[in-house]
Amino acid sequence: MKKVFQRPEVLSDVVMHYCPGCTHGIIHRLVAEAIDELNIQDRLVGVASVGCSVFSYNYFECDMQQAAHGRAPAVATGIKRVHPNNIVFTYQGDGDLAAIGTAEMVHAAARGENITIIFVNNAIYGMTGGQMAPTTLLGQVTQTSPYGRNAETQGYPIKVCEMLATIEGTAYVERVSVDNVKNIMATKKAIKKAFQTQIDGKGFSLVEVLSTCPTNWGLSPVESLGWLRENMMPYYPLGIYKEK
Amino acid sequence: MSDKVLMKGNEAIAEAAIQAGCRYFFGYPITPQNEIPEYMSKRMPKVGGVYLQAESEVAAINMVYGAAGAGARVMTSSSSPGISLKQEGISYIVGSDLPCVIVNIVRGGPGLGGIQPAQSDYFQAVKGGAHGDYHLVVLAPSSVQEAVDLMTDAFDIADMYRVPVMLLGDGMLGQMMEPVEFKEQKGRDLPSKEAWATTGTKGKRRKNVVNSLYIDPKELEDLNIKRFERYKQIEANELRYEMINCDDADIVLVAYGTTARVANSAMRSARSEGLKVGLIRPITLWPFPVEAFQKAVQTTKAFLAVEMSMGQMVEDVRMAINGAKPVHFYGRTGGMVPTPSAIIEELKKILGGER
Numbered sequence: 001m002k003k004v005f006q007r008p009e010v011l012s013d014v015v016m017h018y019c020p021g022c023t024h025g026i027i028h029r030l031v032a033e034a035i036d037e038l039n040i041q042d043r044l045v046g047v048a049s050v051g052c053s054v055f056s057y058n059y060f061e062c063d064m065q066q067a068a069h070g071r072a073p074a075v076a077t078g079i080k081r082v083h084p085n086n087i088v089f090t091y092q093g094d095g096d097l098a099a100i101g102t103a104e105m106v107h108a109a110a111r112g113e114n115i116t117i118i119f120v121n122n123a124i125y126g127m128t129g130g131q132m133a134p135t136t137l138l139g140q141v142t143q144t145s146p147y148g149r150n151a152e153t154q155g156y157p158i159k160v161c162e163m164l165a166t167i168e169g170t171a172y173v174e175r176v177s178v179d180n181v182k183n184i185m186a187t188k189k190a191i192k193k194a195f196q197t198q199i200d201g202k203g204f205s206l207v208e209v210l211s212t213c214p215t216n217w218g219l220s221p222v223e224s225l226g227w228l229r230e231n232m233m234p235y236y237p238l239g240i241y242k243e244k
Numbered sequence: 245m246s247d248k249v250l251m252k253g254n255e256a257i258a259e260a261a262i263q264a265g266c267r268y269f270f271g272y273p274i275t276p277q278n279e280i281p282e283y284m285s286k287r288m289p290k291v292g293g294v295y296l297q298a299e300s301e302v303a304a305i306n307m308v309y310g311a312a313g314a315g316a317r318v319m320t321s322s323s324s325p326g327i328s329l330k331q332e333g334i335s336y337i338v339g340s341d342l343p344c345v346i347v348n349i350v351r352g353g354p355g356l357g358g359i360q361p362a363q364s365d366y367f368q369a370v371k372g373g374a375h376g377d378y379h380l381v382v383l384a385p386s387s388v389q390e391a392v393d394l395m396t397d398a399f400d401i402a403d404m405y406r407v408p409v410m411l412l413g414d415g416m417l418g419q420m421m422e423p424v425e426f427k428e429q430k431g432r433d434l435p436s437k438e439a440w441a442t443t444g445t446k447g448k449r450r451k452n453v454v455n456s457l458y459i460d461p462k463e464l465e466d467l468n469i470k471r472f473e474r475y476k477q478i479e480a481n482e483l484r485y486e487m488i489n490c491d492d493a494d495i496v497l498v499a500y501g502t503t504a505r506v507a508n509s510a511m512r513s514a515r516s517e518g519l520k521v522g523l524i525r526p527i528t529l530w531p532f533p534v535e536a537f538q539k540a541v542q543t544t545k546a547f548l549a550v551e552m553s554m555g556q557m558v559e560d561v562r563m564a565i566n567g568a569k570p571v572h573f574y575g576r577t578g579g580m581v582p583t584p585s586a587i588i589e590e591l592k593k594i595l596g597g598e599r
Contacts, residue, residue: 063452076310
């Protein structure tokens with residue numbers, strides 16, 4: 001019998017801790033498929049961040065380092081400078097990358113650091129129980145924006161891809177989504193392209209993946225996908241923001 | 245190799261690190277340690293190494309974490325306010341059992357403080373400036389030559405026990421020029437890093453994970469206990485101190501770093517006046533040389549700790565003496581440096597029963 005579907009080699013055979021309906025599982029799989037197809041597992045080093053993906057070092061079958069909150073791009077820089085032939089990636093959420101780790105992310109990009117960042121944006125702090133994130137939308141209710149995010153007191157959500165596109169050192173920046181099959185296929189293509197950018201030595205690559213958090217959004221998994229489409233996509237348009 | 249060269253302390257520290265095999269340096273400018281990154285930026289490309297100026301001390305120490313985790317001999321340097329920023333990273337480096345060297349050329353504080361020499365980061369260095377149960381191995385050279393000589397040891401201790409090692413200097417040590425000799429350093433037989441460094445599996449082994457997160461409290465407790473067993477070995481094997489003229493001393497001065505040289509001058513002058521003064525100079529601040537005090541306490545009548553701080557090391561001296569003899573303190577702070585004459589005055593007050 002011909003095998004038509006199997007677990008990617010670089011995805012560990014363990015039970016993930018993610019909530020039911022969370023799209024982290026899909027994104028992990030897409031990253032793993034891209035790695036398998038590019039055949040880079042043996043020289044791959046991943047950097048786990050702090051947030052829902054904190055345990056990602058248990059989910060990828062490659063050398064991994066766990067970084068302090070927000071510092072993954074700095075840790076990745078250290079690894080890449082020691083082993084320039086290794087393929088180094090970070091897997092970070094929006095709180096980690098776009099709040100506490102803004103400096104590390106922007107300056108890794110400015111240096112044109114030859115690393116790949118998988119940035120999962122679900123507009124909320126998931127692991128800590130649903131607080132306002134730097135990417136929480138205006139009007140969005142969270143544990144720390146109980147009356148809805150108010151621009152006057154809580155400012156505006158950060159558009160990471162748009163910001164990074166202005167930086168000379170970035171080689172490839174794309175925003176994608178995992179809300180439907182078509183977009184999931186496009187996300188895999190983008191992740192593969194980001195790794196290829198690093199393999200080709202072109203410099204900094206980042207893929208922002210719009211993702212859901214049914215648990216903390218207070219919606220069913222299916223409703224969450226709809227909420228992403230209706231609310232996140234208009235503010236965070238999909239597309240390639242930079243390609244060298 | 246045996247020629248003496250005149251070098252600034254900071255530059256000599258940087259050169260010694262390179263000669264000790266350090267090939268990765270991540271830093272950020274701050275006075276009075278700037279000559280270390282400057283020297284590294286010149287030399288590292290010439291020896292096939294990497295110098296990288298990070299966007300902050302926070303980023304720099306996390307780059308050290310990444311590089312150390314990848315198996316490299318790596319260091320960073322800074323001065324007091326910058327070291328405060330590195331504390332988060334230091335805790336993670338400890339928690340992940342990674343080796344590295346951190347140089348702190350201490351300046352006056354707290355806050356932005358000043359840029360003149362101080363020893364007011366003793367507590368931060370020795371008592372744990374970051375969160376969690378841990379020790380740093382802290383080496384405190386008192387001359388440029390000693391800083392150079394200690395550098396290979398610093399890296400070797402780090403690699404041997406998988407711990408971060410701090411070289412604690414002060415603005416004076418960093419800025420002064422002294423003749424130094426770069427001796428051939430033997431180095432030690434060190435354990436391989438293959439079992440844990442993230443180099444890529446190359447398809448030949450299971451994955452390595454560098455991590456400090458343990459959700460199961462029993463597992464975390466076990467790891468902390470294991471780490472403290474290594475600290476016990478360090479206490480047994482790596483203790484360094486100097487005792488001068490303690491055998492017949494009525495009073496023993498205690499000082500480290502450049503302050504120990506001022507104290508040494510004071511001791512010699514006092515001796516020429518007929519005062520029986522000795523000196524204990526801790527070289528490792530952690531582990532603290534308790535045994536030196538246990539010896540001295542048998543014969544001497546009192547101790548005088550001298551520091552460029554409001555009194556930090558003196559607490560360890562008191563613990564080592566454990567109430568057996570009086571322990572006095574004299575300190576200058578904020579960038580002020582004690583003079584031999586001021587120390588002699590203190591000695592006379594104590595010996596004359598005024599204090």
